[in-house]
Amino acid sequence: MGRSIVREVATELFGEENARKMVRSLDIIGDIAIVKIPDEFLDKRFIFGERLLERMPYLKVILRQVTPVEGAYRIRSLEHIAGEDRKWTVYREHGIRIKVDVEKVYFSPRLSTERKRVMELVEDGERIVNMFAGAGPYTILIAKYKDVEIIHSIDINPVAIHYHLENIFLNKVSDKVILYRGDAGEMIERFIIGKADRVLMPLPEIALDYLGYAFKALNKRGWIHVYLHIPYRETWKEALEKARETVLNAVPPGWSVIEAKPHKVREVATRLLQVCVDTHVCRG
Template identity: 40%
Template sequence: MDIRELLAGKLSEEELRKVKRAFDIIGDIAIVEIDESLREKRKIIAEAIMKVHKNVRVVCSKAGPVTGEERIRPLEIIGGENRTETIHTENGCRFKLDISKVFYTPRLANERMRIARQVREDEVVVDLFAGVGPYSILVARLAKPKLVYAIDKNEFAYHYLLENIKLNKVEGRVRAFLGDCREVVEEQRIMGADRVIMNLPKQADHFLDVAFKIVKNGGMVHFYYFLREEELFEGAFKIIQREAGRFGRRIEFLEARKCGELAPGVFRVVVDFEVNP
């Protein structure tokens, strides 16, 4: 039985059509989008979700858009336990996080695995916007990198990143740093990276200079960005080529693909490119 079937008789036909069947589940927390006209029925909807999805213990409603560099979305608990912390399992890794304080999307699980499978033994990987560690920790567990530098400026994300490194037993392969990636790279003198991960699609273009400074010749960069359909993928190519020119680096585009939709006609894209002198 799906949610709409369970709500039949409790909501009108018009209201039922506004109930969204698709939503994210992170750990045991469901994050749903409730139409404003259904606000008075939100607790009934939450109860139905928990009946259909037996593993869900908390239901949160989106209370606004994702904002700021740290990409936090305001949430309202509308059902279940009064908490926003959970442990999410993805690709064999476990991630402890508070969905009200850090950014996390389960929709990139396949993309994260795609990147991790490219990492070769003894690579040095730099994750410039690591969050709670979904890229860094998966890379450390799946591949055999020499070292993964995991950087984030959100103190809450950094706290959970440290916990998750221990939780997944990758202490010897992942080093976590709190701060702006540009400052951390300078302070730690990080150079000669085989691979740089740039998963900050709204602002990654502002940090391409960091990537070009630290990536070695023959190294790889995974650049995430938001583009409108009419810009695919040339909008990203132009930005990358312009910044490469500033550093006298030659680039080869290896792959460009969509990996999510931010809004109708606006896509999250990833561009994989190799950097040479």
């Protein structure tokens, strides 16, 4: 519903073609909407923001995306254009609450279905490592619904860790999570060698470089969920096979693959697919 209203308001101000593109890049996180506005219409951004608030009273803040998602922390610069002067919100999905500053911490509502899919694969008693945890949506969802032994949740961004900690208490899962602020490889080397049954790697830009650490975290056998961005030519199905081969070629010596199942997460750009390869491995 939010999307069709944004499209109507954008069509009034910027024309149909621009409105269509703007809706594709729109993110609604809690009571905040994040919009991209073409440079030639920047003078109309405040009136656009005000009109969105009038038509969607459940939104309280409108932000404009100024830079792409970038850097190690995977964050973007945002300009406040209407509503309350804040960039934090509380987002609800699948019965959990995630508080997050949408400028200082990566968060994407587009991964909601994927997070639920991975949570449902987890079995009771598992020990899990989340190498790139952000404000904690995967960790909190798993801790909330599964009787896991422990989740080691790591992020290099101190602000992400701040919100992650708050989310642990907000969702009452403090008995199941240990938080680490630092580089995932370093934290595994120092504290988590051989302690896990399942490792999540939700950062496609560096997942392959860090795959060796995921193996080090595993005990004798377990699952690694490797997220990758894979380009394709004709159909997205090509990307699935490419992703699977990419992971198989990167398995370190001393490990065997029991199965490697590629799963389509979403299209991130034209002919670029985000894939999660669910990889079941054992030593030997």
